[in-house]
Amino acid sequence: DQQVKQNSPSLSVQEGRISILNCDYTNSMFDYFLWYKKYPAEGPTFLISISSIKDKNEDGRFTVFLNKSAKHLSLHIVPSQPGDSAVYFCAATSNSNSGYALNFGKGTSLLVTP
Amino acid sequence: NAGVMQNPRHLVRRRGQEARLRCSPMKGHSHVYWYRQLPEEGLKFMVYLQKENIIDESGMPKERFSAEFPKEGPSILRIQQVVRGDSAAYFCASSEAEAYEQYFGPGTRLTVT
Numbered sequence: 001d002q003q004v005k006q007n008s009p010s011l012s013v014q015e016g017r018i019s020i021l022n023c024d025y026t027n028s029m030f031d032y033f034l035w036y037k038k039y040p041a042e043g044p045t046f047l048i049s050i051s052s053i054k055d056k057n058e059d060g061r062f063t064v065f066l067n068k069s070a071k072h073l074s075l076h077i078v079p080s081q082p083g084d085s086a087v088y089f090c091a092a093t094s095n096s097n098s099g100y101a102l103n104f105g106k107g108t109s110l111l112v113t114p
Numbered sequence: 115n116a117g118v119m120q121n122p123r124h125l126v127r128r129r130g131q132e133a134r135l136r137c138s139p140m141k142g143h144s145h146v147y148w149y150r151q152l153p154e155e156g157l158k159f160m161v162y163l164q165k166e167n168i169i170d171e172s173g174m175p176k177e178r179f180s181a182e183f184p185k186e187g188p189s190i191l192r193i194q195q196v197v198r199g200d201s202a203a204y205f206c207a208s209s210e211a212e213a214y215e216q217y218f219g220p221g222t223r224l225t226v227t
Binding site for chain 2: 036
């Protein structure tokens with residue numbers, strides 16, 4: 001069963017505009033949420049994370065918002081740049097027998113056009 | 115300041131052969147996770163290891179798959195008697211003890227012919 005869902009397979013945004021990537025989850029026990037960026041034929045690169053006790057975390061052009069009551073989080077990229085074009089994965093985890101094994105969504109492919 | 119290293123980057127095996135995938139964690143990281151990504155899918159957890167210990171292998175098929183993280187040397191994911199369905203990208207990630215942030219290697223793309 002898919003505990004983390006990214007319902008938009010793709011998103012196209014103009015350079016300079018805001019990109020908003022969305023993620024929903026079903027397991028209320030998740031403690032941490034992470035966003036990874038992935039280029040083809042490379043491994044995921046960690047972008048930003050947020051603890052379940054917070055509702056916002058910001059790092060440069062990247063901001064993650066968490067709405068626990070809706071079990072929803074989003075990643076905002078402002079301003080978007082062509083180099084941001086990649087697949088973005090949302091992941092969630094909690095401390096368990098599996099350590100902090102990550103539960104991933106299927107990803108959203110972001111295309112930033114000049 | 116090397117990141118997570120994986121080799122080989124690409125591996126081609128015929129059905130029935132064995133595949134060995136290696137992962138060297140980041141310096142200072144003692145926890146290793148293996149994930150598999152099938153085409154058009156997200157990454158799926160397979161196994162979680164600490165030095166000399168398999169902590170949880172609940173995401174790994176019971177047969178043909180095994181993993182180890184010896185005291186010295188890289189972590190190894192071993193797939194015996196590979197089948198076409200094993201074709202996927204296999205990623206290793208490492209973390210510090212008690213940390214949730216994981217850093218991934220470039221992956222090994224396994225193709226079974």
